[in-house]
Amino acid sequence: MATLAAEPPRVESRVNxxxxxxxxxxxxxxxxHKRIALLYLISITFFFLIGGMAATVIxxxxxxxxxxxxxxxxxxxxxxxxxxxxxxxxxxxxxxxVLGNFLVPLMIGARDLAFPRINLLSWxxxxxxxxxxxxxxxxxxxxxxxxxxxxxxxxxxxxxVIATALGVxxxxxxxxxxGLNFIVTIHKMRAPxxxxxxxxxxxxxxxxxxxxxxxxxxxxxxxxxxxxxxxxLHVGIFDPKLGGDPLLFQHLFWxxxxxxxxxxxxxxxxxxxxxxxxxxxxxIFGYEFVAFSSVAIAVLGFLVxxxxxxxxxxxxxxxxxxxxxxxxxxxxxxxxxxxxxxxIYKGSISYDAPMLYAxxxxxLFTMGGLTGLFLANLGVDVHIHDTYFVVAHFHYIxxxxxxxxxxxxxxxxxxxxxxxxYPDKWARFAALVIFLGFNLTFFPQFILGYLGMPRRYAVYxxxxxxxxxxxxxxxxxxxxxYAIPLIYLIWSMRYGPVAxxxxxxxxxxxxxxxxxxxxxxxxxxxxxxxxxxxxxE
Amino acid sequence: MEPAGFPLFxxxxxxxAGGVDRLFFFLVLVAGFFSLLIFVLIFVFAVKYRRxxxxxxxxxxxxxxxxxxxxxxxxxxxxxxxxxWGATLYVRNSRPPVNAVEVFVVGKQWMWxxxxxxxxxxxxxxxxxxxxxxxxxxxxxxxxxxFFIPAFRVxxxxxxxxxxxxxxxxxxxGRYHLFCAQxxxxxxxxxxxxxxxxxxxxxxKWLSGGGGESMxxxxxxxxSRFGCVNCHHADxxxxxxxxxxxxxxxxxxxxxxxxxxxxxxIRESILAPNAxxxxxxxxxxxxxxxxxSEEQLLQLIAYVKSLRMAExxxx
Numbered sequence: 001m002a003t004l005a006a007e008p009p010r011v012e013s014r015v016n017x018x019x020x021x022x023x024x025x026x027x028x029x030x031x032x033h034k035r036i037a038l039l040y041l042i043s044i045t046f047f048f049l050i051g052g053m054a055a056t057v058i059x060x061x062x063x064x065x066x067x068x069x070x071x072x073x074x075x076x077x078x079x080x081x082x083x084x085x086x087x088x089x090x091x092x093x094x095x096x097x098v099l100g101n102f103l104v105p106l107m108i109g110a111r112d113l114a115f116p117r118i119n120l121l122s123w124x125x126x127x128x129x130x131x132x133x134x135x136x137x138x139x140x141x142x143x144x145x146x147x148x149x150x151x152x153x154x155x156x157x158x159x160x161v162i163a164t165a166l167g168v169x170x171x172x173x174x175x176x177x178x179g180l181n182f183i184v185t186i187h188k189m190r191a192p193x194x195x196x197x198x199x200x201x202x203x204x205x206x207x208x209x210x211x212x213x214x215x216x217x218x219x220x221x222x223x224x225x226x227x228x229x230x231x232x233l234h235v236g237i238f239d240p241k242l243g244g245d246p247l248l249f250q251h252l253f254w255x256x257x258x259x260x261x262x263x264x265x266x267x268x269x270x271x272x273x274x275x276x277x278x279x280x281x282x283x284i285f286g287y288e289f290v291a292f293s294s295v296a297i298a299v300l301g302f303l304v305x306x307x308x309x310x311x312x313x314x315x316x317x318x319x320x321x322x323x324x325x326x327x328x329x330x331x332x333x334x335x336x337x338x339x340x341x342x343x344i345y346k347g348s349i350s351y352d353a354p355m356l357y358a359x360x361x362x363x364l365f366t367m368g369g370l371t372g373l374f375l376a377n378l379g380v381d382v383h384i385h386d387t388y389f390v391v392a393h394f395h396y397i398x399x400x401x402x403x404x405x406x407x408x409x410x411x412x413x414x415x416x417x418x419x420x421x422y423p424d425k426w427a428r429f430a431a432l433v434i435f436l437g438f439n440l441t442f443f444p445q446f447i448l449g450y451l452g453m454p455r456r457y458a459v460y461x462x463x464x465x466x467x468x469x470x471x472x473x474x475x476x477x478x479x480x481x482y483a484i485p486l487i488y489l490i491w492s493m494r495y496g497p498v499a500x501x502x503x504x505x506x507x508x509x510x511x512x513x514x515x516x517x518x519x520x521x522x523x524x525x526x527x528x529x530x531x532x533x534x535x536x537e
Numbered sequence: 538m539e540p541a542g543f544p545l546f547x548x549x550x551x552x553x554a555g556g557v558d559r560l561f562f563f564l565v566l567v568a569g570f571f572s573l574l575i576f577v578l579i580f581v582f583a584v585k586y587r588r589x590x591x592x593x594x595x596x597x598x599x600x601x602x603x604x605x606x607x608x609x610x611x612x613x614x615x616x617x618x619x620x621x622w623g624a625t626l627y628v629r630n631s632r633p634p635v636n637a638v639e640v641f642v643v644g645k646q647w648m649w650x651x652x653x654x655x656x657x658x659x660x661x662x663x664x665x666x667x668x669x670x671x672x673x674x675x676x677x678x679x680x681x682x683x684f685f686i687p688a689f690r691v692x693x694x695x696x697x698x699x700x701x702x703x704x705x706x707x708x709x710x711g712r713y714h715l716f717c718a719q720x721x722x723x724x725x726x727x728x729x730x731x732x733x734x735x736x737x738x739x740x741x742k743w744l745s746g747g748g749g750e751s752m753x754x755x756x757x758x759x760x761s762r763f764g765c766v767n768c769h770h771a772d773x774x775x776x777x778x779x780x781x782x783x784x785x786x787x788x789x790x791x792x793x794x795x796x797x798x799x800x801x802x803i804r805e806s807i808l809a810p811n812a813x814x815x816x817x818x819x820x821x822x823x824x825x826x827x828x829x830s831e832e833q834l835l836q837l838i839a840y841v842k843s844l845r846m847a848e849x850x851x852x
Contacts, residue, residue: 073723145720151697152680152722156646240698246681247696280586281593286600311683312694313701316631320624327616331609337575338608339600344582348593351583359579366575370568377619379560379626383690386683386718450561451547452687454718457726461714466543536597 016419016516031116032519037102038417039123044090044098045486047130050137051085052482054078059441059475065462075458076143077159083146088168089130091402092260095267096213097126097178099409100206102417104182106510106517107200109191109526114184122177129171136163145456147257150238150249154230162228169224172217175263179213182206191509193528197291200508200532201284204291205270208298212259212266216302220256223249250312254305262301264398265365266294268405269336272358275408276340278506279355280347283533286339293332300329310381319378326376333369337362352504353427357408360435364400368393371446389449392442400438407434407485414489415503419516420496426488434481440474507533550709550734551689553630558690560622567615630691633704637672638665641752641835644675644682644695647724649715652832654839656749661730663715665707666740672704674800678831683719686732694719700800707734756840759833763825771844777822778815784845789816803838 017034027035058078061069070078101119105112113119136142142164144153153161186207190199227249229235236242238249277284284290306314306322340362349355371393374380384390415421444467453464460468502511513522530537549555586595640663643650652658665671675684677697685692689705717728735743760766768777784803787795791814796802805812807829810822829837 072726076720076723076725143722147720149681149720152720156680156722246698280595281588282595283597283599285598286605289600289605310627311692312681313696313699316628319627323624323627324620327620328613330616331613334612335605335609338604341575341578341582342598342600342604344579344586346595346598347582347586348588348595349583349586350588359583363572363576363579367568367572370571373568373616373619374561374564377560377564377623379557379623379630380564381623382627382630382692383557383561383687385692386685447545451544452685452714452716454683454685454716454726456720459726461729463544534597536594 014514015518016514017519018419018516020519029120031112031120033101033105033113033116033119034417034517034519036119036123037098040093040097040101040126043123043127043130044093047085047089050134051082051090052479054082054085055475056479058082059472061458062460062468063472065460065465065468067459070458072458073143076145076456077141079456080142080145080164081137084133084142084164084168086398087146087260087264088171089126089133091264091398092175093126093171093178094264094402094406095271095409096182096206096209096263097123097174099271099406099413100182100209100267101178103413103510104185104203104206105189106416106513106521107203107508108186108189108194109509109522109528110185110189111520111522113181114189115181118177119181122174122181125177126171126174129167129169129174131167132170133164133167136160136167139163147253148224148227148249149253150227150230150246151240151244154227154237154249155239155241162231165224165227169221172221175213176217179210179217182210183214186210191526191528194509197287198528198531199291200270201273201287201290201294202267202270205266205273205294208294209263209266212263212298212301216256216259216263219252220260223252223256226252247309247312247314250309251306254308255302258305258308259298259301261394261397262297264402265405266297268361268365268402268409269294271405271409271412272340272361273336274506274508275354275358275412276343277533277535278412278504279352279358280344280349281505281535282343282347283531283535284339285342285345286335287532289335290339293335296332297329300325300332304329304376307376307381310378311385323376323378327373330369330373330376333365337366337369351428353424353431354408354412354504356428356431356435357404357411360431361401361404361408364396364404364435364438368396368401371396383452384449386454387449388445388453388455391455392445392449395442395445400442404434407431410489411485412504413510414492415499416510416515416517418489418493418496419499419514420492421499421503422485422488422492422496426484430481430484430488433477433484437474437477437479437481441471441478442474444468444470444474507535548688548709548711548713550707550711550713551686551691552706552708553626554688554690554708556626560626563622564619567619630704633672633702634670637670637704640665640671640673641832641839642673642675642684642695643678643831643835644684644717644721644728645678646680646722647717647728649684649717649728649730650832652752652835653744654752655744656751656755657744657746658749661715663730663732664740664743665732665734666737667707667710667734669737670704670706672702674700674702674835676700676831676835680721681719682717682721682728685716685718686713687716688713689732692718700804707732710734710736752836752839753843754840755833756836756838756843759829759837760840763829763837765837768822776819778818780841781844784842788813790814791816791818791820800838803841804834807834807837 143159226237230237236244238244304326307326448467499515501514639654641652649661675695677695682695691703691705693701693703713732715730768775769780773779783798788798808826814820
């Protein structure tokens with residue numbers, strides 16, 4: 001890849017989506033999927049910083065067993081804000097709304113998504129939802145955790161449950177509309193010759209994700225309405241004092257929120273398939289298996305929700321059924337990992353930054369997935385449920401997996417998005433720092449969990465301190481790792497060397513058009529005559 | 538005092554703990570093997586097949602059905618073993634032995650209130666004898682809590698409006714952490730306590746130390762005070778069904794269904810009497826919702842249970 005010292009940035013004279021028009025209005029009223037992707041990029045980065053600040057205070061606080069920084073109730077609000085923001089306003093939109101928005105039309109040879117104005121609308125809906133949640137934080141916060149368990153959330157909490165939940169409710173429509181847009185676009189707007197089995201796996205992953213978004217999100221929306229009904233009008237739904245059933249909430253909540261994990265991680269898997277093939281210059285091993293495993297995950301993901309409830313008081317038989325179903329959903333993920341390994345086998349592997357993120361993803365996602373087997377296990381889950389083991393497990397999936405995939409994808413397509421290259425050495429260094437910082441932060445939490453430290457504890461017994469301090473030390477390394485890309489990516493927009501249309505020599509339609517692409521994506525509609533990842537041609 | 542320092546593995550202090558840990562180590566072994574396999578493969582491939590020149594063109598490999606089947610079926614079989622092993626433990630641990638010492642737990646923000654059937658009460662502490670099974674029947678006055686004793690490897694949510702149970706048999710005399718593991722509000726992390734495992738003689742001594750009355754006699758008093766006794770005559774001549782010998786047996790309902798007379802049924806019959814009407818009796822019982830506290834409900838249940846014993850004795 002071209003080095004930083006190459007050539008001084010040239011002034012781009014060609015018209016592209018970035019310089020086609022100027023002014024705030026040209027951005028806020030744009031229907032160009034690429035500009036909307038950038039609007040999302042800015043918004044989710046903003047929310048990531050807020051969620052990250054909450055995480056920073058949490059880890060600093062836990063350095064001392066008696067709590068180093070804040071009151072327990074403030075601590076409760078911090079982890080609630082961290083969870084709500086990171087899940088609903090960062091991870092769920094991250095890859096689909098930024099990279100998916102930018103790339104789905106480019107990858108299938110279309111000029112835009114099927115419904116460009118609905119695409120803009122979905123960004124506005126997201127922003128309004130985010131503002132509600134920000135209001136709730138500024139007005140004093142919410143203390144229910146991101147899980148809003150009843151009857152605590154519906155009756156007992158006296159924090160801003162409604163405003164926060166309303167924010168989540170609203171942003172859900174953004175997610176539904178994005179999913180709908182992708183489904184229609186992928187069905188109807190593929191370029192001539194681009195059959196289903198020639199599609200990049202990124203598209204398959206986004207298609208599977210979109211199905212979950214469209215089918216799952218309405219359920220969490222309804223659940224939030226039910227909480228509001230009970231909280232505001234005292235309609236007995238979840239609180240037994242009003243005649244309700246608290247476990248009903250958990251069923252409804254996890255019916256969405258377990259598949260939501262796959263909304264976060266499936267797109268990352270799609271990204272990894274693109275990166276692995278490009279940086280080992282090989283077609284994917286077992287294309288159909290990788291593609292259909294995304295669909296299998298989307299379907300099976302809807303049938304495992306009650307594994308969050310093994311100790312909640314569900315019947316023994318329900319426990320047995322949901323345990324075995326949870327084991328089944330592990331298989332398609334394993335298939336993906338094995339196929340990726342077979343893909344890099346006898347490849348021509350380069351260590352560019354996106355590839356480091358992809359390999360990091362495979363390692364961390366494997367650990368996250370394998371520790372999921374512990375939690376799906378009825379015998380062991382009883383002990384580790386609601387402990388730091390769970391916290392460690394889902395961070396391996398959501399941060400080690402989803403976030404690594406997002407960063408890998410962002411680094412891979414950044415030259416396409418911005419038209420510029422970033423400093424390669426810094427990028428590789430940051431990937432390494434993030435990998436090490438991540439493991440130092442979250443690996444000790446597996447041990448803490450098996451020792452029995454419950455999650456969501458503002459104070460804890462002194463024998464857990466050493467592991468907590470290690471975790472906090474790792475978090476500071478991780479924070480540095482995240483700060484570095486933020487700096488050099490912004491820097492590169494102005495000072496980075498010009499990338500050219502295809503700096504990685506990658507396959508895929510998005511690389512056949514200039515960087516940054518023109519507003520209409522392609523001069524003329526491309527015709528596809530080969531399979532995806534035809535690196536051997 | 539608690540052993541200071543830096544433990545990496547929790548104490549094993551119940552009959553359940555060893556079995557859970559053996560399964561845990563099996564899972565660690567499998568997970569460790571596959572993690573190591575993937576990490577080593579990544580490392581070896583990344584070094585061995587590193588790009589040596591810019592114009593390299595590796596030979597494309599489309600895939601292999603044999604491999605795909607192998608790496609689907611083998612993991613599937615391994616997960617079935619995991620499932621079966623875990624399920625066996627779960628089912629076994631969900632059935633308390635009949636001769637268990639009974640303790641009743643009421644969780645509320647942010648304390649644990651416990652009462653032994655002999656009457657002894659305690660708060661945020663649980664005293665149990667070593668070597669004897671102990672069964673906890675638990676409910677909550679407000680939000681969901683969770684009763685978690687890491688050293689025993691037991692945990693269960695404590696849910697308002699219903700009873701959940703756990704049981705364990707302690708194997709080691711000592712003092713162990715009790716945690717609330719389900720987030721329950723501001724002082725969640727302060728809703729902790731200690732479990733004291735004692736020699737049986739010490740436990741008996743401790744039990745008799747309180748001087749209170751047994752739950753069953755408290756329940757009997759409540760049975761008169763709430764006026765239950767006016768309708769539920771022992772000989773069945775009252776306006777309500779006799780409760781003698783009812784507990785633990787199926788009850789015929791007006792709807793034609795039968796229901797097992799367990800703790801949950803008795804509780805529901807006191808709080809929502811019209812939910813299930815006993816066959817042959819009019820639906821005239823008033824609700825005691827808001828009058829009987831969770832503790833009083835447990836005492837009433839203890840009394841109704843004791844009527845089963847009374848019947849046996851008369852036989």
